[in-house]
Amino acid sequence: MLGASAMTLLLSGCGPQYMVLDPVGPVGREELHLIILSVILTGIVIIPVLALLVFIVWRYRDKPGNRAPYQPKWSESRVLEVIWWGIPIVIVGILGYFTEKTTFALVRPPENNIAPITIEVTSLDWKWLFQYPGQKIATVNYAVIPTGVPINFVLTSDAPMNSFWVPRLGGQEYTMPGMAMRLWLQANQSGTYYGHGANFTGRGFAHMNFNVIAKPATQFYGWVQRVKSTSHPLTRAIYAQLKIPSVIGTTQYSSIPPNLFNGTVWADGGKYMPGMLPAQGTGSNSMKHNSTQ
Structure with missing residues (x-):
């Protein structure tokens, strides 16, 4: 997800035709909100992990006089287990909820009171x-x-x-x-x-x-x-x-x-497409684009 978000940011700078970060309609706007939310949620995981990587490399470096505690029999930490399992599970749950909500919302017409x-x-x-x-x-x-x-x-x-x-x-x-x-x-x-x-x-x-x-x-x-x-x-x-x-x-x-x-x-x-309802508005033809047959 972070890679996709980064690719979106890179493409958005390639020219006006790739301005996914500058939508001009409700569908693009909803998808932009989902992209921003995804970046924020994944950042909650990625940024601390990268910071910890730098800290651990520095803190436990092999150097004379290093004062890092030596614990050869250490095997587990329930606090750490809760942190590195609990936070990602919560983030995936939040991301899944908003992804599902946005995805199914976009199956319907953006403006229900206007004939499509x-x-x-x-x-x-x-x-x-x-x-x-x-x-x-x-x-x-x-x-x-x-x-x-x-x-x-x-x-x-x-x-x-x-x-x-x-x-x-x-x-x-x-x-x-x-x-x-x-x-x-x-x-x-x-x-x-x-x-x-x-x-x-x-x-x-x-x-x-x-x-x-x-x-x-x-x-x-x-x-x-x-x-x-x-x-x-x-x-x-x-x-x-x-x-x-x-x-x-x-x-x-x-x-x-x-x-x-x-x-x-x-x-x-x-x-x-499975689940397609009869198309409504000024464009339906004789077959009505109905459900899977």
Whole structure:
């Protein structure tokens, strides 16, 4: 846990796209609180251990005239046993409680009183396809979302397993062939947020990047109408071309084939994430992203 926290701190300094310590939504904020708590709790163990290591090396050093007591028959100390077993057990219990609480809280929409929007995400080689079943449009390598609205990302893969991650919005979730995984995210500030695939998927892996653009709801729906009026439809033939391993830029489509996402999931075994409830809001399609079938 300490290593993961240290890695988070290191990555946060690599550039704005890795600012997991500067979240812009409730999901990222909850995860940041958990990271901070984890660092504090592990520090309670790590810092005293390191301090004791330095003290013991100095106190019991082999040096003429060393006045450290010599106790060759010493075998145990109940006080020490209670300390080095009791404190870690308490810390693990506290950490486990808050981890469980945060993890299960993030399974639900961030704002229960606001209708969410569903975006179906398919990872391909080496690109990302975003389908909006409620708005009947699609994009490649970028997504636009309204600020302050929970986004129900439903994730799958039509290529090797990958990982969907937008650092400033929240943690990552895997995309796997034959499975649909749910990830709730929300942006409370307008902006462009970097996202990428966190699993190695071959020579084009470095190009598995995308942007999530958050804008006010009125601008979001204006963008939807522009896509509908100025773009070509996404056909199954075009989707077959997208499946071919390649690196492309961004594009958008004015319509999507019925059940394209669900057909992709079921073609590879068809399993929804255990415990998934019917998706609610403006993005549900005919199959409702229901529980495991």
